[in-house]
Amino acid sequence: MEQVECIIVGGGLAGLSAAYGLASAGVEVMVLERGDYSGAKNVTGGRLYVKPIRGFYPELWEELPYERPIARELVTMMGDGAHTTIEIASDRFAGAKPQSYTVLRAKLDQWLAEKVTEKGAMVVPNMKVDELLRKDGRVIGIRAGGDEIGAQVVIVAEGVLRLLSSEAGLAAEPQAKHHALGYKEVIELPSGVIEDRWHLNPGEGAAQFFMGACTKGMMGGGFLYTNKESISLGMVVGMEDMRRRRDGTESWQLLDEFKELPQIKPLVAGGVVAEYSAHSVPEGGISQVPKLAGDGYLVAGDTAGLSLNALVTVRGMDFAIASGYFAAEAVKRAKKAGDFTAAGLASYEASLRNSFVLKDLETARAIPGFMENPRLFTHYPVAVSRLLESIYTIDERPQAGLFKKAWRGLRRDFMNVATVKDAWSMRKI
């Protein structure tokens, strides 16, 4: 059997990040990517939080092919005919060292694959790995088509579906209840139009979340990210909620209806749909993170469940890059010690535990459970909008005082057993 030092299954951000670290250190590494090129199979909403990863491979991020640094954050709660948008803007969101950028993965991943190739790693696209080869419980290589290739260590960064790792018994098979369905359109608009519609300085970007009526009460929400000359508009809906729905609504219909809403229609008017894509999104949080390393293997990125939806901030790409970095560090250490067993690779999990990756996931442990509460997606967006609508309404009748209007709304929608319980459960998130 032909041998290489390290095989990486999956040429997404986790796999490429690991490959970059390893190739830079002179480790012989081969990345196998199923798609026509890196980035071909990815779907992301669109934002990379770059601050957490600036310390890893600092030379890379100077050249990052981003779309726009995000300067404005918007959250829209969609009620019954009324909606409320909160804007959070800060000089510190964008500025000299922006905290996050919108990205398009086809560009980003191809760029990173090129950087990895320059470092001497081999990135092989169009190569579907069929099996992880095991011997006496140890991962010893891979099989792709008719070819078996051995490796001292295999980094499994195959993405959310865990097709190979679950078959090899490295990770549990993904379950619908721990996943959401994400789907989006990339809609082209001239950059000037984008800047006008989202009140942006030239080159800056906005991110907008929508919750409430747009998912018809299902767990999830809508998202919108501004790219240079397009917007990424999509939704994420809990798979279990989608499956339980009995009215025959298909996911794509939700997005079509979303685009027709009076709040959204003017935002996308005149735009040309350039791309449509869909993917499953890990939403299980830290409880669904599998064993991260074993004899001859490591798991990274979405395969390791490293994704965090904290309602208003959604992360995954920074975790993927970080896990790839730490995987490379662990493999380098294992190579030095000549020990690729679980013990030799154990520093990987330790590094992740000591970093923001598993710390932030641990902090957010209660969020997946919290989000199972349907009132988040039905009652509250309606109630907030209804309350504010009443305050802003003047009709032919004598108006109640401001406090009285607010109190009435609060008492009606926010002061009952259920909401008090919800407030109590919020202390954990």
Next chain:
Amino acid sequence: MDIVVCVKTNPDLQMVRIKNREAVTEAVPYKIGDLEKNALQAAVDLRAAAGGKVTALCLAESNRKAAEDIKVALAMGADEAVVIDDPALAAPDQAAIAAVLAAAVKKIGACDLLLFGEGSSDNYTGQVGARVAELLGLPQIGYARKVEAADGAVRCERSMDDMIETLEAPLPAAVTVVSEINEPTIPGLMQIMKAKSKPLQVWALADLGLGAPAPVREIVSNLAEEQDRKNILFEGTVAEQADAFVNALIKEGVLGR
């Protein structure tokens, strides 16, 4: 028998979109054209029968990663690859392409058979094979759907409208092939790994003793065809609308021809 296959890389056509009537090629990866893959496969098959060496020859044009992309040809079975990459050749015309390829074939030296796809997947002018053959003074056979070589000659079949023509030319010769000739194999991982250590040379124009080519043609316009909608609205009952619609299609010559 030593074979040189001229291979072009094109932007992946499945990924190219049209915006404002122009092709958007930003972030679109390059691939070896399908017809060139047929030519490569034909070369590999001929080598299997007659022995010898297969060299893939690629003019990078605007593809700065051609030396990387051409490795697919090595994985498919070529023994060696030569890439001509020169900033002066970013957007050459067919005359310049042919001149450079002819010079490169001379520099490669041993060449009993020169193979091309019938045309490139992007511009599809179908000129380059014939031009190179002419510059090198080689007999040429175009649009071959079958190629065999024996006794110092190449024998090709090509489909004409109502017959199959069989032609023979003495070697060395130039042949362009059509897609029916074979089904190119998709290289496996082992072949891809082995391709890594095969010889690959990158030459600039100076290596061929050539200067920057003077273009003999200028592209005046290269826009996607544009057609306005007729914007005819049919009214009335569904049956009336259907009748009017069908009549309009007949009038346009779309139906009932």
